[in-house]
Amino acid sequence: MKTPQIPDERAEGDSSVTAPPTRTRRWWRLPLGVQSALAVGLGALIGALAPTVGEQLKILGDIFLNLVQMVVLPLVFPLIVLGVARMESVKKVGRIAGKAILYFEIVTTVVLVVAVALAEITGIGRGAPVAGGDTKSLETMDQGVDFHELILHSVPKNVFAAFAEGNLLAAIVFALFLGVGMAAIGEKSAPVASVLESLSSAMFKVVGYVIRVAPVGVLGFISYDVAHYGFGNLKSLAGFIAVVYAGLAIVLGVIFPAIALIYRIRYVDLLKTIGGLVGIAFITRSSEAVLAPLMGKLEDFGVSRSTASFVVPLGYSFNTDGSVLYQATALVYLAHAYGTDTSIPSLLLMVGVLVVLSKGMAGVTSASIVVLLAAGKTIGIPPEGIALLVGVDFIVDMARTAVNVVGNALAAAVVDRSESKRNAGQDTPREAGEVAVPDPEPVKS
Numbered sequence: 001m002k003t004p005q006i007p008d009e010r011a012e013g014d015s016s017v018t019a020p021p022t023r024t025r026r027w028w029r030l031p032l033g034v035q036s037a038l039a040v041g042l043g044a045l046i047g048a049l050a051p052t053v054g055e056q057l058k059i060l061g062d063i064f065l066n067l068v069q070m071v072v073l074p075l076v077f078p079l080i081v082l083g084v085a086r087m088e089s090v091k092k093v094g095r096i097a098g099k100a101i102l103y104f105e106i107v108t109t110v111v112l113v114v115a116v117a118l119a120e121i122t123g124i125g126r127g128a129p130v131a132g133g134d135t136k137s138l139e140t141m142d143q144g145v146d147f148h149e150l151i152l153h154s155v156p157k158n159v160f161a162a163f164a165e166g167n168l169l170a171a172i173v174f175a176l177f178l179g180v181g182m183a184a185i186g187e188k189s190a191p192v193a194s195v196l197e198s199l200s201s202a203m204f205k206v207v208g209y210v211i212r213v214a215p216v217g218v219l220g221f222i223s224y225d226v227a228h229y230g231f232g233n234l235k236s237l238a239g240f241i242a243v244v245y246a247g248l249a250i251v252l253g254v255i256f257p258a259i260a261l262i263y264r265i266r267y268v269d270l271l272k273t274i275g276g277l278v279g280i281a282f283i284t285r286s287s288e289a290v291l292a293p294l295m296g297k298l299e300d301f302g303v304s305r306s307t308a309s310f311v312v313p314l315g316y317s318f319n320t321d322g323s324v325l326y327q328a329t330a331l332v333y334l335a336h337a338y339g340t341d342t343s344i345p346s347l348l349l350m351v352g353v354l355v356v357l358s359k360g361m362a363g364v365t366s367a368s369i370v371v372l373l374a375a376g377k378t379i380g381i382p383p384e385g386i387a388l389l390v391g392v393d394f395i396v397d398m399a400r401t402a403v404n405v406v407g408n409a410l411a412a413a414v415v416d417r418s419e420s421k422r423n424a425g426q427d428t429p430r431e432a433g434e435v436a437v438p439d440p441e442p443v444k445s
Contacts, residue, residue, distance in 0.1 A: 035215040043219045048226055051227035051228075053223070053227075055224055055228055058228075064213060067213070075203035077174075080313060081196055082179070082196055083308075084180060085182040085183045085193060096311070100314055100315070104318045107411075112354055116328050123336065124336065125333035154173055156170035156171075159171075169317050207292040208293075217284060241395055243333075244325070244329050244396045245399055248322055251325060251403055260413075260414075263414050265410070273301045274294060274297050274301075277294055282399065285394065285397045286401065291312065291316065297409075301413070308412045312408050316404075319407055322401060322404045326397075334376065338382075
């Protein structure tokens with residue numbers, strides 16, 4: 001009889017019949033979040049037990065960030081150009097930009113007020129030891145924000161130089177002009193649009209490859225942080241760290257859900273969609289590390305590509321909710337520590353200064369320290385005070401970067417929802433809480 005041969009053939013042709021998939025799963029096939037968690041544990045172990053090795057492993061994190069920065073501009077540029085070119089008119093571009101910037105300003109100001117109030121109520125910094133801050137750690141950082149240079153830097157005189165320097169803001173400005181020009185010439189821009197579409201598709205693939213090695217970068221960052229910083233500074237600044245995390249929790253758990261409720265956006269579903277990327281941003285302390293895949297995840301959530309590719313990169317310079325909360329808390333902490341004026345007019349001045357200085361801040365590691373230096377100088381806090389916070393900056397930097405990512409994702413969903421409401425008379429009504437679907441509009445003059 002041939003029946004005994006049947007199981008033999010199945011076993012030979014399909015090994016999954018005789019061996020459960022879970023037995024053959026390798027570690028690199030685990031979910032990215034699990035891989036990153038394992039990398040955190042291993043990195044902390046290496047940093048604690050072998051500090052010399054841990055510091056050397058920083059190169060792994062640096063390589064990962066270099067890979068990220070390598071793909072950001074080549075992906076963001078065509079997405080913005082195509083997003084603008086596919087809008088119905090230049091008027092729509094201006095409308096979306098206006099909505100985004102207005103949203104950024106309102107939310108940033110609310111977050112700043114909450115941060116200042118929380119820091120003032122808790123009284124953090126009073127009696128804190130402020131002598132002995134080492135300013136050597138600040139010598140390589142800029143000591144201020146030159147708005148004249150910032151504006152000139154955002155308008156490239158040489159687009160190729162802007163790309164070479166990795167100047168994201170300048171690339172966005174050029175992409176806006178090119179997108180408007182393509183929309184104006186209509187069908188003549190189709191060949192260029194086709195090339196840019198192919199480029200963006202290829203870059204999404206490359207981004208996928210880069211994200212796969214994120215756990216290696218996580219291992220490098222955690223090993224270095226534990227080996228280099230240790231936990232010595234945590235005790236004296238534990239109250240400051242706790243208040244920052246409490247403030248960020250209020251932003252994530254109260255302010256953002258309230259905004260989502262107003263615009264009928266499924267906030268929990270949004271967090272589930274981008275959760276893995278938020279985790280990567282938390283560990284790497286760089287929002288740029290997830291810029292490209294974030295736009296893809298937002299498309300999956302239902303945000304139109306044109307809106308996501310326009311609002312998210314813009315938000316990286318103008319919508320840093322987590323960072324401004326940290327900056328406000330840090331300034332109040334130092335003001336208490338140095339005994340400077342913390343009356344209501346002074347606190348309002350502090351909020352106003354940060355509202356201005358925080359705009360144009362790049363989504364890079366520890367950029368908040370640069371803003372703190374400039375803001376501290378404005379309200380009379382010496383650089384020595386800022387230096388005290390550098391040792392624990394990496395701890396709060398992780399959380400504020402993650403909040404920045406969530407804030408920009410929510411901003412894109414809000415602007416897109418606002419656009420869908422505006423077109424509600426023309427389109428089929430959506431269910432409550434549902435954001436706009438992708439919008440493949442043709443190029444029009």
